[in-house]
Structure formats: structure tokens, C-alpha cells
Amino acid sequence: MSQKIDLIIHNANIYTFDSGQPRAEALAIADGRIIAAGSVSDIRDLDGANAARDTLDLKGATLIPGLNDSHTHFAWWSLIMQELKLAGINKLNKVLDLVAESAEVTPVGAWLQGQGWDKNLWGDEFPNRMMLDRVAPRHPVALMSKDAHLLWVNSLALQLAGLTRDTPEVEGGEITRDAQGEPTGILKENAMSLVHRVIPEPTIEQVEAAIEMALPEAHRTGLTAVHSIEDAIGFAAFQNLRAQGKLSLRTAVLLGNWAIPHLQALGLRQGFGDEMLWLAQIKFFLDGTLGSQTAAMFEPFDNSPDHRHDNCGMFRMDPEDFERQARQAIRSGFGIAVHVIGDHAARLGLDVIEKMQREEDSGRLRNRLEHVQIVTPQDLLRFAASRIIASCQPTHATTDRDVAERYWGYERAARSYQYRALLYSGAPVAFGSDVPVESIDPRKGIFAAVSRRREGENRPAFFAQECLTVGEAIRGFTYGAAYAAGDERRRGRIAPGMLADLTALAQDIFVTPEDEIPQTPVVVTLVGGSPVYLSL
């Protein structure tokens, strides 16, 4: 009896997240799976006469289960990554040079888009369409400002939008005009939509190309897998890449509730697909957001900008309609993943899932609430009791903290983003990024969960009692995300039989100062035992 070994990883500082053997120094991998973890001599003995084809010396790097992001909009992010990155550029000419370069490699007539320009960095001069016309006369150009409140376009873009001196103003926006009344090429707030609505939707080829370019960037941050909320074109693009053998990131696709009638008609079931790409839960939008004070709350927002004292946010779906559609999804063999930001939305999500568990579901399906930014104390305990996954994005806690205190007030903010309380309660917790709303980088997510501060920010933690240990934070991005996909028997731990999805970090982030976590280099990312990123 013998055992083929494809790869031995040794000289590694391994955190297995497997209770049977929490630490190891070496691994043996065959056919994309881990076949053994142990000391160097354990693995050497296993190897024996039967020399492995390949070995990887990690030179002491720290190896953890492959990072897995439980909440992305991957195709959307990929498309944004294709746009010109103008953030931090402190000279107007530099921006124009980048536009000129981009125009040279882009087919004439195609839109050039970019984002992140900041006129404050070059002396507060408003740019105009003529500047863009000089460097890109034959491409429509639309560049979003850093704060996303200004759109800078060229003459061709204005022309395609049918925007002239005669165009009336838009409620809640402004078409900036020169002394003669001609649009200058700067559109403010709601006026931006005049141009946005004429920019064509990307083709499937463009989405496919964008995802292909974005994959290495995801692996560079240590990611081996994502859950991604996709529309039909994004899902199709992922399938095309998979069919060509180009998909190196395990991707659980969540389609929106728009898909239910079609999934029903076809008889599709959650899980259909393969180990690289498969259908996961159905995504619902139950309420709005904290930032826009549209999250569904039991008590009114504080400091509501419209001076209302009774703004409890809103449900984006009628509760009865939500229940009806949730039932359809579950009857069709899909779990549900429900966007809930406010405590009232969380209550409804929990109520409906528990009702479905009683009335419809044998318990086979995994149901989850996304974001879970604030819940009442009594509801917090229901995640554990009913095995409902809390799918959270730790970076939100750090970017939202001031907004949370402003609109929820201190007492309510104290029960927001309660990752520690959820873990103590025994809730299944999965972590993700919500990219492109936040950075895709899971190291930033781990740092946020551990520190509850923004990088480089000299402030105390946001409710420090909710800070996690490094191990707890990583577990959310590994086992937790795998569990949310119903996939914890093959991913999320380093143990025999598990898929060989692994992330190696240059430093041991369990012991380095927490501020170093976000910059800790990833040295190797492996998916199914194959390196998809290597920088040893």
C-alpha cells in the first residue's frame, strides 16, 4: 500500500484550525487535497520511498487555511478595477496623461472611465471638458471624483448624453456652466445620472476579461475563495472562465431573488456546479443602509438629516412578499442570504428563517443574514439557537463607527457590529469584505475585527469589548465562510481530506503587533494544492 504525494510543504509555521492537531510544521498534498499534516519527521516518514514530486520550503512563513471572503460583488469590483485609478494624484497634468495613455490603447468610441480624482490635491482648480477633449477627443470620458459627488466628462460624453446649454437642471444636482451657459464638463450630484445612463452596460466579454485580470489581485491578498453576489452576466462570465480552465478562485455564486422564478422553472438546486464554481444561496435585500438612514430600525435614527424625529428607515420588500419569496427559494432547494442592516430588519430576517425552518426546511439548507450591523440583545441569541449564519464585514465596523454613533447614538452603537457577542453566543459567524464597498483585502478585514480601528488611526477601539483575537478573526474568513457555503467538510481547516487551499503569510500575525497585520505580505496562495500566487 502506497500513497502518491504531489507536494510537500515544509518549514512552515502552520495554524491548522483543526482541534485534533492545532499546529504543524509540514503538510503532504495529493490530488488537490491535504493528505497529512504534522511534524517535519511525520511527513518525511510518510513520504518514505515514495518521493513527492515537488516540495515547497516556506522558510518559516505562517500557513493558515485559505482565506475565503463570504460577501463580495466580484464581477462589479473587477469592472471597477479596469477603470483609471486617479486617487492620490496631485497634478492635473498627471491625470490627463493617464487619460491620454488609456485612450491610446482603447478602441475609438469606447468609454474611458476613472475614479478617485481630487482637485484639492492640485490646488482646487475645477477641471473642464476641454482639458479631456485635448487628450481624448475620440473617446467619451467620465471620471468620478474621490467623494463620488462630481463627474468630470469631455465634450463627446456630453454629446452622447444629449446634454447642451438647453438642457434643464436636474433636481438635486447641477450642470456646471460657463459664462455663455455652456456645460463645462463638471456634473454635480444627481446631474451625474445624465451621463451615467448613456454609458453602455459592459458586454460579457468585458466582464470576463475584467474578472480574469482581477483574479491575481485577489490571490495576492491571500484569497483562495469568495462568495459573490452576481447578476446573470457576471455568473455567465464566471462560467465561461471556468470552462476555459481560467477560474483559479473558488466561487460560490449568490443570485438575487429576481432569479427565483427561473430557478424554479428549471429545477435548479443550490450546490449545482463543481468544486470551483457553484450556486449558493439566494440573496434578498430587506432594508436600506446606515449611511443613508434607510436601515429598518425599531427606534428612529438620531440626528436624521431631514430633521424628522420618526425616521425608522424602511423595508425594501414588503414583509409578506419577503416571506412568500423566501418560501419559494427554500422549496426550490436554496437557502437564503438576507441583507439586514437595521435591528428591525434583522428581526424580520430571523423570524422568517425560523418559520421556514419549522414549516419547510429539513435543516439541510444554510440560511444567513448579511451585514447584521445592529441587533437587539434578544435577537442576538437566535443566531446560535437556530444555526443562522451571521455574515459580517468587519471593515464596516471601523469605517462606519462615527456614522453609527451619530445616527444610532452611543447606546445603540454599543450593540452594533457585535462580533465578540455573536461568537460568545455560539452563532455561526462568517466574515467578508463587501468589496467594492470596502477593500477586498482580508488582511484589512482581520485587522479591523481585531483592532476595531482604521489603519493608521490614532483612536481607541470602537467598543473594545467586541474586539476579536487574531485566531477568531481568521476563523471567520476561513471556517466561518466555508460553513456559510455548507462546505465546512472540505474547506476551512488544515486536516487530512480537506481541499489544499492555503494562505502563507510572511509574518506570524498571531504574535506581531496588530498594526502590522494589514501590511503583512502574502508569500504563497494555493488553491487545490497549486500556487496561484507566489512571492517567496
Added chain:
Amino acid sequence: MSQKIDLIIHNANIYTFDSGQPRAEALAIADGRIIAAGSVSDIRDLDGANAARDTLDLKGATLIPGLNDSHTHFAWWSLIMQELKLAGINKLNKVLDLVAESAEVTPVGAWLQGQGWDKNLWGDEFPNRMMLDRVAPRHPVALMSKDAHLLWVNSLALQLAGLTRDTPEVEGGEITRDAQGEPTGILKENAMSLVHRVIPEPTIEQVEAAIEMALPEAHRTGLTAVHSIEDAIGFAAFQNLRAQGKLSLRTAVLLGNWAIPHLQALGLRQGFGDEMLWLAQIKFFLDGTLGSQTAAMFEPFDNSPDHRHDNCGMFRMDPEDFERQARQAIRSGFGIAVHVIGDHAARLGLDVIEKMQREEDSGRLRNRLEHVQIVTPQDLLRFAASRIIASCQPTHATTDRDVAERYWGYERAARSYQYRALLYSGAPVAFGSDVPVESIDPRKGIFAAVSRRREGENRPAFFAQECLTVGEAIRGFTYGAAYAAGDERRRGRIAPGMLADLTALAQDIFVTPEDEIPQTPVVVTLVGGSPVYLSL
């Protein structure tokens, strides 16, 4: 460098269908794939120090690539397999005993269905409802006669159908009645629909259970894979079995053109799934059948039973609608599989596929015509030129021969079921059964392609110039079917890297008298290197 081996198969008479090494004696298998084929000593050397976990001595049996049926209705067949099999029973009491036994193990109130009873075998006495009432008073019973023109039901079935002495007769049918005018329980022809319409559709659990029971029967005939035309419930049942690890038959699912809008809406692509279950082409129905003289022909049917001299059959889809839907399917990333029986239908199918190849498809998609029972000489050559798959069911040639000569006449029949001519032309040919219309058994299909006679029939071959060699027939059920699924790089030959799907036969059907082919025992069926049927 070493190589794990899971299984060595030796002492086998192997036909590899791989031109590099057509014959072998032994195989090495690892991880579900063939890693080597050769002489016993070749494989022994490969094995070396590294003893395989398992060996299988085939005792001289003949091993061929796993049989693959390119045209089944597997879920439908599975459901029929659940019904009482009454064919050949020569005593009325024996039929009643079987119904009584079945009633004992079936929940009260559930329908008991059966088929194949033949009153000629028990002396021509018409049975009646009272006989069934005695053995199954609390189950509605519906038993179809062998010729499918009579339905024998019990009183409960009549009651559920609302069928009484007052029910008016049905056009083209007869409700048999006794002297008092009461229905006797025998319904003829169109009157059968009065009961059929009240029999509930099977639940997904029933379909799932039926498929699970049918899988061993498929493997017993040597099948390792099928293409199956399914509706939503059948597809869902296959997915449920796959999710439970119970699907042992590789299944390429063809959904009907009803699915196109849903596939488009979701962005699903052909090929989505895994190596056991995946989405294949979209199935269209273009014309009728030979037996009902509804196949679309260029020239009228001979001897049309309605005494028309201008019956050229019919298109079941408007040609423009067919083209429009075919274009939608292909734009959505699906090849098309088109039911064409008549030569006019074949022409339209070829025309539209070639047009789509020019206008839409990069050549990546595999398109196919199903049945291809008669084509004009000039159209026959287009399959090869345009790489359009002719997906044929050799058993049809032998069961249809008299009908073909009657309704097409001798000259046209001479260009029907032209498997030899198609192969000579270079056409890609795939073979299947059309189960449950014909037996699922591929040995019967191979025999039909080779002999062009029915089993046990003492007649010359039906146009003997179209008879195939055994190797050609097997190739249609192996490589040909794999090619039709776009899957010839991993299935259909015995060669390193191919999936270890294999069928072992007790005799060498390449040399046995052809009449022995249908009864040649299958001794082993392997899927992915694992035995799914074993009778050594």
C-alpha cells in the same frame, strides 16, 4: 518520482478505441482516471515497488470504453420501471396477484399503475374493474395493455375520474359498459385520457427514488453514462441524488427549448455542473414521427391511412420561430439538439445550424440532430462538412423497418437509418436508445446496428449495405456519444488521462456470432474507476 495506483485491471481483452495502442491486456487507474494501458508486464513494471491498492482480474473478459447512451429520457424510464410489469403473464390470476402484492406495499390512496397485460395470453377474456376492486379496493388502479390501446382500471379510479354511467362517450374512444350501462373498467383509445388526466404528476421524491432504483439496472446493461432529456423535476431529482453522492451514472442533461428564457435570464451556460452531472444542449422538437406519419417529408407518405395523397407530415415549430429560438440558445452559450425524423425536417435542422455557425457560433458549441431517420443524399454529406452530430438510435431501424417500407416505400426506405453512409461520409455519429421508447440496453443497440434485424427474427438485414461492424457500433455508444457532449477529451477511449469509465463483457463480441451480442453478460461496469456493477 512515483505514481499512486488505485486499481490494476489485468487478464483482460481490451479494445481501447485509441489509435495509438488499439489493444491491451492491463490497465492502471488512479483517482478515477486511466493512467496507463498496456501488456501485463508494462503495467507490472509501472506498479513496481508501489503496489496498487486493489487489483481486478477480469479472467479474460472483454473490456471496452464505458458505454454511453446519447439519447434517453431517463427519469421517465425510471418512473415506468416503478410500474407493475405485466408483459408476458399468461394467467389473469397472476396479474391480480401482482396487483394485490403491490397494494400491500403502497400507501392507501396512491395510484397503482402497470403495463403490458395481454388478454390474448389468458384466453381473450376482457378483464373488468370488479376483479381489481377485490385485490386493491383502496388504491386507484390503472393498467395499460401491451399494445397501449386499452386501459384497465378499478372502481376507485373511475370514481376519481368522475366517470359514471352518465359520462358521454369520447370521440375516437370507447367507455366499455355492461348490460346496465355501467362502465366495466375497460377504456379504449381516447377514452383512456379520462383516467390519465386525474393521475397526479409524480413528486420530486418519487422521481428521485425511481431514478435511484433504475441506476443499477442501467449499470447492469453496461452503461456508464447517458444523455438525458429532462424536465425541471427530473433535473432537480438528478441534482438531489448528486448532492447525496448517489448518482453513479454520468448524466448530461438536455433541457427542452421551454428552458431558454430561464437559462438566458440566469446567465447559465452549457457545461455548468461537474463530471457526474452537467447541462448539455437544448432540445427542440422539429417534426412528428414516422409511425404517425407526421414526420416532415419532402414527398408525401405512401399508404397514408387517412387516404390522403398529399400528406408530407408537419413541422411542430414554425421554421422562423425555430431559427429565432435556436439563435437565442446559441447566443446563451448552448448548442442545440433537434428532433428530426423526416428528410424535410433534417434539411431545416441543417440549414439553421449552418446559418448559426456562420452568424453566431465561434465553433465552440456542438450541435446535433436527433434520430435523423431519413435524409436526402445531398444533406447526408452536410453532417461531416459542418461537424453536425447525427445522434441516432439503431434499434429504431429494426423496429421501424416495416413501417418505413410501408409509409416511405422501398426507394425512400433505402436511404433511411443510413449509419454506414453517415460514417463513410465522415459524419460525427452518436448512438443511443431513446429509452423508454426502446430498451435502454446498449447491447441491443449494438446488435441492431450490426445486424439490422430484430433479435430472434429470421429475416435478412434491413438494407444490409448499412450494417456496421461491431467496432463501429460500439464507437457510436462510446466515443460518438462523448463527442456529442463535447467530452471526447476525457471519455470514449481507453487511454492515459481519460476517465476510468469501462464496461467488461463476458464474451468478445467482436468475434462471437452476432446473434449472441444482445445476451452477452456484462461482468463489470466501472465509473471513475469504481465498480457500479460487478458479476464476475
